[in-house]
Amino acid sequence: MKNLFKICRNSLATIVCATAAIAMISTPETAFAKKKKNIGIQLYSVMDAVNKDPKGSIERLSNMGYNVFELVQWGGNEKVFGLSAEEFKDICSKNGAKIVSTHSGIQEDTSKEEEIMNNWRKLFEIQKACGGKYFVIPSYRVDYTTKDVKQMCDYFNRVGKIASEYGLKLGYHNHSNEYKNLKDSDKVMWEYMVENTDPKYVCFEMDVYWCTKGGKNPVEYLKKYPKRIEILHIKDDFVIGESGTIDFENIFKQFYKNGMKDYVVEIETPKSIREKTNADGSKYSQAQISDEVFKAAQKSQEYLNKAKFVK
Numbered sequence: 001m002k003n004l005f006k007i008c009r010n011s012l013a014t015i016v017c018a019t020a021a022i023a024m025i026s027t028p029e030t031a032f033a034k035k036k037k038n039i040g041i042q043l044y045s046v047m048d049a050v051n052k053d054p055k056g057s058i059e060r061l062s063n064m065g066y067n068v069f070e071l072v073q074w075g076g077n078e079k080v081f082g083l084s085a086e087e088f089k090d091i092c093s094k095n096g097a098k099i100v101s102t103h104s105g106i107q108e109d110t111s112k113e114e115e116i117m118n119n120w121r122k123l124f125e126i127q128k129a130c131g132g133k134y135f136v137i138p139s140y141r142v143d144y145t146t147k148d149v150k151q152m153c154d155y156f157n158r159v160g161k162i163a164s165e166y167g168l169k170l171g172y173h174n175h176s177n178e179y180k181n182l183k184d185s186d187k188v189m190w191e192y193m194v195e196n197t198d199p200k201y202v203c204f205e206m207d208v209y210w211c212t213k214g215g216k217n218p219v220e221y222l223k224k225y226p227k228r229i230e231i232l233h234i235k236d237d238f239v240i241g242e243s244g245t246i247d248f249e250n251i252f253k254q255f256y257k258n259g260m261k262d263y264v265v266e267i268e269t270p271k272s273i274r275e276k277t278n279a280d281g282s283k284y285s286q287a288q289i290s291d292e293v294f295k296a297a298q299k300s301q302e303y304l305n306k307a308k309f310v311k
Contacts, residue, residue, distance in 0.1 A: 037311065039304050040068030040100060040264035041297060042233065043081075047072060049290040054081040055091050060294060062095035065301045070264045071102035071130065078126060085129035100262055101134035101205070101231065102127050103173065107141060108155045120159055124166040134231055134262070135163055136171035136205045144183050146192070153196040160201025171231060172197075173205045179214030188216075194228050204228050207266070208251050209235035219247060222254040229255070232263040238270050240300035241307075249309045256311060265300050267293055 041061060043050050050057040058069070069092060071080060080088040092099055104123055106116055127135050142152045160170035178190040185192075194204060206229045208218040222229055232255060237243040255263070273292050276284045284292075304310045 036067070037065075037305055038068050038261075039066055039301055039310075040070060040262070041066045041301075042070040042072075042103070042264045042266040044070075044072045044103065045265070045267040045297060046290055046293050048286055049294070050081050054083060054088060058091050058095055058097065061297065062097055064294075064298050065305055066265075066297070067095075067097045068100050068262075068264065069097055070100055070136075071127075071132070073102050073104040073123060073126065078122065080126065080130065085126045089130050099130045099132045100264065101132050101136055101171070102130065103136050103138040105137040105140060108152070117159070117162060120162055121166075124163055124168055127168060128166045133168060134171045134203070134205070135168045136173050136231070138173045139175060140172070144177075144180065144189055146182050146185050146187075149182060149189060149192055150196060153193055156202050157198045160198065164201055169203050169230065170201060171203045171205045173233065174207050174210055174214075176210045176214035179211060179216045190216075190221075194225050199228060203230040205231040205233060207233035207235060208246060208248075209233070212246055217247075219250045219254050222251065222258060226258040229258070230260055230262065232260075233266045234263050234300075234304070235266045235268065236300075238267065238273075239296045239303070240265060241303040242299075248307070252307075252309045252311075261311070265297065265304070267296050267300065269293055 043057075046057060046061070061069075071088075073080065083091075089099060106119055106123075109116055124135060137156070140152060142148050156170060156172065163170040172193065174190055178193070179188055181187060182189050182192060204225075206218060206221065210233075211218045211221065232251070234240060234248070236246055241248060252263075255261075269289060269292075273284070273289055276289070276292070278284065278288075
């Protein structure tokens with residue numbers, strides 16, 4: 001009887017273990033399943049396609065593995081790619097994606113201070129409805145003098161304070177020119193901006209490509225200003241990682257060390273793609289150009305997804 005009990009007990013254990021093993025193989029949501037990375041993309045990359053077909057474009061990017069989006073609202077457009085904020089957010093949610101930020105801006109005009117601040121409030125209301133947490137100024141016209149840049153910083157502080165009322169953090173996105181010295185100082189303009197804006201209301205979205213092209217090292221700036229750079233633009237000549245000129249590994253490692261995690265891919269369409277021709281000599285259509293960028297987005301996502309230094 002004891003032997004029979006032992007056999008039954010062992011058989012039962014075997015069945016339980018086998019059943020558990022099958023469950024782990026068939027169920028992705030196990031403790032052993034690979035964690036899905038949050039990989040974002042700035043929708044400016046494929047803006048023409050998103051404008052024409054927001055639902056189809058979001059589905060296409062989501063199927064690639066992008067699950068975080070940064071928007072574009074140029075000109076203070078109250079619509080988000082032709083849709084209400086709620087409609088666009090719903091499309092993203094249904095595809096398992098969230099909105100982290102948007103790009104837009106309003107130039108200061110001291111003679112219309114109240115009107116401009118009210119327009120900012122309208123933009124912040126839209127972004128709040130989308131569910132994002134950053135509102136990034138993608139560029140700003142300013143004379144690169146200490147006086148004018150200081151005035152710009154003061155303006156950003158005022159706008160950032162209003163953004164905070166909506167639960168948003170105002171950000172600034174750089175290109176390469178911000179890494180030049182001010183005209184009347186040996187201070188780098190971007191450094192001056194960081195040091196003359198209020199960290200409570202203003203952060204920086206570092207475009208690591210343009211920082212590198214501006215002759216500076218993104219990693220060194222991440223070390224120097226660890227709490228001011230809260231979001232990154234991950235960019236390359238075209239496909240992320242292909243040029244070999246951007247130190248993505250150490251950029252990500254330092255960014256994570258700083259306690260930050262938000263980043264989005266941005267793909268600029270190179271001249272070689274814009275001027276590409278078909279076999280008959282005709283120029284690529286906008287749809288063909290967009291398709292090339294989608295392919296680059298796919299390769300970029302695969303690169304980041306495979307990279308061990310990307311969490």
